[in-house]
Amino acid sequence: MRFWIIAAIVFSLLIGSAAAESSGAAADLNETSAGTPEETVTPEETVTPEETVTPEETVTPEETGTAGACGPRVWCLWEQDTSEGLEDGDPLHSTAGTQLSPPCTFQVVEDVEYYVVAVDTGETDNPCVVLHTYFPDNEWGDGSLDYEIDLAKLSRDEGIDVFDDAAAADLVVYDAVTYSDVLEELQTGSASVWTGTGPLSYHDPAGEYRIEAIASDMNETTCILENRFLYIPVACCEFDFTAVDYQPVDIGVTSWISGDTIFGTSDKPTVRNIGNVDIRIMIMQDDMSVDALKYETRMGSDEANAVEYLPYDLITLPNVLSPGQTTEMAFSILVTEGSGTHNGTMHLEGIQSP
Numbered sequence: 001m002r003f004w005i006i007a008a009i010v011f012s013l014l015i016g017s018a019a020a021e022s023s024g025a026a027a028d029l030n031e032t033s034a035g036t037p038e039e040t041v042t043p044e045e046t047v048t049p050e051e052t053v054t055p056e057e058t059v060t061p062e063e064t065g066t067a068g069a070c071g072p073r074v075w076c077l078w079e080q081d082t083s084e085g086l087e088d089g090d091p092l093h094s095t096a097g098t099q100l101s102p103p104c105t106f107q108v109v110e111d112v113e114y115y116v117v118a119v120d121t122g123e124t125d126n127p128c129v130v131l132h133t134y135f136p137d138n139e140w141g142d143g144s145l146d147y148e149i150d151l152a153k154l155s156r157d158e159g160i161d162v163f164d165d166a167a168a169a170d171l172v173v174y175d176a177v178t179y180s181d182v183l184e185e186l187q188t189g190s191a192s193v194w195t196g197t198g199p200l201s202y203h204d205p206a207g208e209y210r211i212e213a214i215a216s217d218m219n220e221t222t223c224i225l226e227n228r229f230l231y232i233p234v235a236c237c238e239f240d241f242t243a244v245d246y247q248p249v250d251i252g253v254t255s256w257i258s259g260d261t262i263f264g265t266s267d268k269p270t271v272r273n274i275g276n277v278d279i280r281i282m283i284m285q286d287d288m289s290v291d292a293l294k295y296e297t298r299m300g301s302d303e304a305n306a307v308e309y310l311p312y313d314l315i316t317l318p319n320v321l322s323p324g325q326t327t328e329m330a331f332s333i334l335v336t337e338g339s340g341t342h343n344g345t346m347h348l349e350g351i352q353s354p
Helices: 156-168 179-188
Strands: 002-007 011-013 017-021 026-028 072-080 109-120 128-134 145-150 192-201 207-216 222-231 237-239 244-250 255-258 270-273 279-285 292-299 307-309 326-337 343-352
Touching: 072 156, 072 179, 072 207, 072 222, 109 128, 109 156, 109 179, 109 207, 109 222, 128 192, 145 192, 156 179, 156 192, 244 255, 244 326, 279 292
Parallel strands: 002 017, 017 343
Antiparallel strands: 002 011, 002 244, 011 017, 011 343, 026 343, 072 109, 109 192, 128 145, 128 207, 207 222, 237 270, 255 326, 270 326, 279 343, 292 307, 292 326
C-alpha cells in the first residue's frame, strides 16, 4: 500500500504529511495541509523573549579595579551599549556593572561604548588613553586580545553628562575614589572623559570580557585600570523551513527528507546558531493519528548522529552547533500500517549545550 506523509514541520500522511513549528530557539509548528510548505521563518519570528534560554546563574562583573602609582591616572571606567537603558542585558540595573545581551539576529554586530575618566598628575594634562578588550577565558573563549581602541576626549559638559548617567545606572568601576571625587575633578576640568567604540558580534563568545584602560603621558609613564562586562549566555537558533513533505511513502519503507547548508531553501531543512553559546536541538513529534510509526532525525551529514524516537518522545540530538554555524537537518518516518492523509505537529527547540 502507498500513502503520503508530510512531516511537521508539517505532518501529513497519504498516509501523508506533517506540520512543523520552527521559530527560533523554541517553536511550535503550525498545522498545515499535506504537501504545502509554509513561508520561510524570518528572524522576527524566530527570536522572542520566550524562545531564548537564560542561564540560571550569571557572573557578576567585578566592581573594583587596580591602578599603580603613576603620573597619569585612570579614575574610573565603564562600558555601555546604545540602548535607552545603557545595558540591554540588565535594563533595570539590578546588578552592578555592565551586562549585555546578544541580538539573536544573524550577522548583526552591535556597538559597545567605552568610557574612561583620566587625569594627568604630572607635567601634562593630556594623557594618551587606549583601551584593550579581551575575550572571555572560559569554555567559549580563550582570553585572547579582541581589539585595541584609541580613545578620544569629550568636552567638559559631554563628559559630565555621560558620567552622571552611567553612575546612576551603577555601571562605573572606580579606582579608590568616589562619585563625588570624580564629579568634582570633571567640573574643575582637572580630569576628562575619554571614549571609543568597539564591535560585539552576535556570535562572539559569551562570558566576562576583560577591559584594560591604559593612560600614558609624554614621559612614558603608564597607569592601568581594569574591569569586566558580561556578555550574557543565550541560546538562539533559527530554521529555514516550516514544513517537511515526506512525499509518497510505502508501508514498511523508511522515507528520508534531507536538508542542505544553504539557509533559505525551505524544501531542504537547515538550522543555524544565532546565539553566543553552543547549542543542541531538541525535537518532539505527535502521532498524526497513526498507530504504527516511528521517526528518526539528525543534525548534520554524519549518520552516526541520527536518533530514532517514537511519537511524543522529547529527544535531544547528540551533536553540537557552535555560534555562527549553519548545518543541514534530515527527517525520516517509518509507517508499518495505516492509510489516508494525516496532519501532525513537530516541536523544535535550541538549548544551551552542557
